[in-house]
Amino acid sequence: MADGGMVTLTGAHATRYNARPDIVYLPFDEERSLRWGLVWRTEVENDLIRGLVETVWSVGTARL
Numbered sequence: 001m002a003d004g005g006m007v008t009l010t011g012a013h014a015t016r017y018n019a020r021p022d023i024v025y026l027p028f029d030e031e032r033s034l035r036w037g038l039v040w041r042t043e044v045e046n047d048l049i050r051g052l053v054e055t056v057w058s059v060g061t062a063r064l
């Protein structure tokens with residue numbers, strides 16, 4: 001935007017976990033769900049990261 005502002009889509013949970021007085025969250029009435037995934041740099045992969053991935057896979061998907 002010309003005035004230095006910006007627009008981005010984010011999940012409704014952002015209003016709870018990232019509340020800031022300088023950001024305005026407006027509802028967007030669409031019935032689409034957000035998809036999240038794990039991403040990491042393979043050159044830093046280690047046992048902790050592999051353990052997290054295994055745990056996430058075992059839990060499966062969830063709707064927020």
